[in-house]
Amino acid sequence: MTQQITSKDRQEDGEAAGRPLRNENLDSVVIRFAGDSGDGIQLTGGEFSRSVASGGLEFITRSDYPSEIRAPAGSLYGVSAYQIQYSNKPVFTSGEDLDVLVAMNPAALKVNLADVKPGGTLVVNSDAFTASNLKKARYESNPLDDGSFDGFRVLPIEISTLNATALRDSGLSKSEIGRCKNYWALGFVLYMHSRLLSEQIERVRTKFASNPALADANVVALRSGYAYAEVCEIFDTRYCIPVEAKAAPGAYRNVTGNMATAMALLAAAELTGLKVFLGSYPITPASDVLHSVVRLPHFNIVSFQAEDEIAAICAAVGAAFGGSLAVTTTSGPGLSLKTEAIGLAVMTELPLVILDVQRAGPSTGMPTKTEQADLLQAVYGRHGECPVPVLAARSPIDCFDIMLDAFRIATRYMTPVIVLTDGGIANSTEVGAIPAISDLPPFEVKFRAEPAGYQVYERDEYSARAWVRPGTPGMEHRIGGLEKHYLTGEVSADGPNHDRMVRLRAEKVAGIAKGYAPLQVEGNEDAELLIVSWGSTYGSVAEAVRRSLKAGKAVAHVHLRHLNPLPNDLGDIVSRYKQILVPEINLGQLSVMLRNAYLKEVVGFNRVEGRPLRASELCTAIAAMV
Amino acid sequence: MSEATTTKEDRPGNAQAGTRSADLTREDFETAQEVRWCPGCGDFSVLKQVQLVLPKLGIPRENFVFISGIGCSGRFPYYLETYGFHGIHGRAPAIATGLKLSRPELSVWVVTGDGDALAIGGNHFMHVIRRNVDLNIIMLNNRIYGLTKGQASPTTDLNVRTKTSPVGTADRPLDPVALALSLGATFVARAVDTDQKSVMEVLERAAAHKGTSFVEIYQNCHIFNDGVFERVSSKRVRDDNRVMLEHGQPLVFGNQRDKGLRLNGVTPEVVSLTVGLHTVDDLIVHDEKAPGTGMAYVLSQMRPPHLPVPMGIFRDVEEPSYEDLVASKHEVVKSKKGKGDWHRLTHSGDYWVVQ
Numbered sequence: 011m012t013q014q015i016t017s018k019d020r021q022e023d024g025e026a027a028g029r030p031l032r033n034e035n036l037d038s039v040v041i042r043f044a045g046d047s048g049d050g051i052q053l054t055g056g057e058f059s060r061s062v063a064s065g066g067l068e069f070i071t072r073s074d075y076p077s078e079i080r081a082p083a084g085s086l087y088g089v090s091a092y093q094i095q096y097s098n099k100p101v102f103t104s105g106e107d108l109d110v111l112v113a114m115n116p117a118a119l120k121v122n123l124a125d126v127k128p129g130g131t132l133v134v135n136s137d138a139f140t141a142s143n144l145k146k147a148r149y150e151s152n153p154l155d156d157g158s159f160d161g162f163r164v165l166p167i168e169i170s171t172l173n174a175t176a177l178r179d180s181g182l183s184k185s186e187i188g189r190c191k192n193y194w195a196l197g198f199v200l201y202m203h204s205r206l207l208s209e210q211i212e213r214v215r216t217k218f219a220s221n222p223a224l225a226d227a228n229v230v231a232l233r234s235g236y237a238y239a240e241v242c243e244i245f246d247t248r249y250c251i252p253v254e255a256k257a258a259p260g261a262y263r264n265v266t267g268n269m270a271t272a273m274a275l276l277a278a279a280e281l282t283g284l285k286v287f288l289g290s291y292p293i294t295p296a297s298d299v300l301h302s303v304v305r306l307p308h309f310n311i312v313s314f315q316a317e318d319e320i321a322a323i324c325a326a327v328g329a330a331f332g333g334s335l336a337v338t339t340t341s342g343p344g345l346s347l348k349t350e351a352i353g354l355a356v357m358t359e360l361p362l363v364i365l366d367v368q369r370a371g372p373s374t375g376m377p378t379k380t381e382q383a384d385l386l387q388a389v390y391g392r393h394g395e396c397p398v399p400v401l402a403a404r405s406p407i408d409c410f411d412i413m414l415d416a417f418r419i420a421t422r423y424m425t426p427v428i429v430l431t432d433g434g435i436a437n438s439t440e441v442g443a444i445p446a447i448s449d450l451p452p453f454e455v456k457f458r459a460e461p462a463g464y465q466v467y468e469r470d471e472y473s474a475r476a477w478v479r480p481g482t483p484g485m486e487h488r489i490g491g492l493e494k495h496y497l498t499g500e501v502s503a504d505g506p507n508h509d510r511m512v513r514l515r516a517e518k519v520a521g522i523a524k525g526y527a528p529l530q531v532e533g534n535e536d537a538e539l540l541i542v543s544w545g546s547t548y549g550s551v552a553e554a555v556r557r558s559l560k561a562g563k564a565v566a567h568v569h570l571r572h573l574n575p576l577p578n579d580l581g582d583i584v585s586r587y588k589q590i591l592v593p594e595i596n597l598g599q600l601s602v603m604l605r606n607a608y609l610k611e612v613v614g615f616n617r618v619e620g621r622p623l624r625a626s627e628l629c630t631a632i633a634a635m636v
Numbered sequence: 637m638s639e640a641t642t643t644k645e646d647r648p649g650n651a652q653a654g655t656r657s658a659d660l661t662r663e664d665f666e667t668a669q670e671v672r673w674c675p676g677c678g679d680f681s682v683l684k685q686v687q688l689v690l691p692k693l694g695i696p697r698e699n700f701v702f703i704s705g706i707g708c709s710g711r712f713p714y715y716l717e718t719y720g721f722h723g724i725h726g727r728a729p730a731i732a733t734g735l736k737l738s739r740p741e742l743s744v745w746v747v748t749g750d751g752d753a754l755a756i757g758g759n760h761f762m763h764v765i766r767r768n769v770d771l772n773i774i775m776l777n778n779r780i781y782g783l784t785k786g787q788a789s790p791t792t793d794l795n796v797r798t799k800t801s802p803v804g805t806a807d808r809p810l811d812p813v814a815l816a817l818s819l820g821a822t823f824v825a826r827a828v829d830t831d832q833k834s835v836m837e838v839l840e841r842a843a844a845h846k847g848t849s850f851v852e853i854y855q856n857c858h859i860f861n862d863g864v865f866e867r868v869s870s871k872r873v874r875d876d877n878r879v880m881l882e883h884g885q886p887l888v889f890g891n892q893r894d895k896g897l898r899l900n901g902v903t904p905e906v907v908s909l910t911v912g913l914h915t916v917d918d919l920i921v922h923d924e925k926a927p928g929t930g931m932a933y934v935l936s937q938m939r940p941p942h943l944p945v946p947m948g949i950f951r952d953v954e955e956p957s958y959e960d961l962v963a964s965k966h967e968v969v970k971s972k973k974g975k976g977d978w979h980r981l982t983h984s985g986d987y988w989v990v991q
Contacts, residue, residue: 066990263987273982276981305969306976307970308973308975312738314733317730317760317762321759321760324731327734328736331701331721332739351724444982480735482698488719489721
């Protein structure tokens, strides 16, 4: 933090905070910023969430952006959005019904209007409602003038003009001034949400430290927007959520799921002292993991951008053979391509973590939209009897723990492990306490270096074979995709030996469930309805359960982090309830697995719309059952 | 990591605590595994040469890793008493890249075939060579799929009858040496399985080369494609059909060493050294260290009946290896940022502290 906060800044905060307005008391607020992908929407949203974070409130964010890199300005398909729900209570999702929509152009308004709750606020850059932009958004007439928004609180503001006026003496070019308008809008919204301007000014100065002229301009834009909101008297209320419970002391970060994943790779290297090897091929929405890791070669981590998905996993297999903690990151189409090599890792019994950041499929599908439809592929999608443990993260921060768990399982049981996250949590953010490496459970990896009596497929108490690093004298051995003798590792085409090996591999993976923590059932103890969830739907389901309980519905909830093998205590839990509801962003893949495992009828709640499940719809489904 | 397993930064040639490389013999590289190639297969002789070359390299046995794909060549690692990995079809170069990048101190070899490397694995072949990963790639080229029993491969000549081309192939063949050169390969050599001296020589040179060494071995499959290399392997006719490449030497060949190759424009042509029109001074002088691949590529295009097949080392130039370049990039970051520190990383930029 290089700049001192001036007394003027503090004064601005003071005046703003002191103005006699009716504060709207809410549990939580949901706001979405929307505009062209070139409008700096993600930046604006990110800055707003930092302001919320520093105020000690809880929040979850979600980014929604087009797959086109530079979609034509003003087009309906080029709209980028950033959403945040914040509260002084635990937050489970980025929210659904918007309290506030900030729309920087007509297209952004049109695409997002359906999500604004009745009576919600529309902050609109009226300067962008030109004939040309209205036409691109397929509006027949200007909706700001024709009563289209009756029932909403509409705030049409000439953001571009006001911003340009504020910056007319800045010395910046016209286009540079134009790019500052997101800070103007941010200033406006900060006032509206009772956030402190001084902190934001400090952040701008830090962020643009290398370009003082731009820093000054953005500060002017920010102040101008904030001041405009204060003096224009268009508000009768401001959103104000007082902090109730202070967060535990410590350091915090707001991270996306992909960032948490990258940090887990670093943590794995730090904990074990081993080299982490990441083999990856660019694919949305997983690429950000690779982007993060390539910047950190001063840690014990090597990354490799391969020529294709197959090479990415094969390089990881090679690194695993060499004794590194190997990982490959991808999304659905890439998981399909990696399938054969996963079988190779199963056969050679090498530790390997495969991250699938799921997206809407099949095929190219909707690359920037989320889905949970790779579950069956992850659990079953290989030739031969090919068991692979599967874990799924439930939130952005959970990606960190899940990835570390996956490495632990992979190395303890000498097996590839698939981790499922999805585009939703990969790009959403959540605040988490930063752990010290010494706070994390110890993670020891053993290599065998004792040649006497070494047999390649001799197994330990976890049914795992020993991991031997090439370079260890006297332990030269060969492994590969061919079936091997159950003990010596010699190539074997003997039928009974194959049967034995197939069963050994299956039993080894089944045995992983013995190491799980007991499942936690939340909600009403006497409920007859149990909701079973997995992966990123955790947030929507937890929110729906909370609302349903509040509404007097008897409902219980269990969330699965392990999808293969399923937890040993799940059968008992499932058998205790009359009805089972399984919400998923697919057509019922966990439902298939539960029916198969427990011969129990389950009801699916399935939406495949490329976005998180809506808690409100789920509440309706729950209400129909109890 | 437990204490017993603390990693040693053992490098090739550094025999600390390991097998003393000076004492190694061919027998040290033989395994108990029964060799299961067809009797008379050309692979036997290549295996023998590899087992003879390895003890000469001054590298402890435990630091060798042989990686293969699928096909008859895929069995190679099982017959070598080194660390070995039998991968999946076509992917050995990718597996080897991951191993070498994470364990640069190991001597990593890839054994592949024409189908494995050039059909299903064509993409990895291309990228491993353009990256110049420090690997030794031995391609056993028999111009046929052997293990799957006789289908045409990417190097099968046009109009050859195979299981999948009953009236002759319609696919034009590719030349592995020409392909490797077009990718900027820093070491390219060719030998024929029966010429044990040449095989030994190119393998030794390949092992000594830093960067990707690509060795094509013409290997006779006497079951499905017998005699396909007869012209360059049979003692009776080979000297008139092949030219042995020697660095700094004019390209002379022929049973009586009475013929030479000279350039007519950019096209090589055979000239007689006995009729008095040409002398050795007119001939192409082979330069395996030439900075560009142009002349080596011209040579790679020579084929019978009008031109002899070049055998030996086409190219051997020094360029930084991939893993060294990667390491040097990492050093740049390390020199700027110091050794990675978890606390410093997580407590910088966008974080905040609650007191």
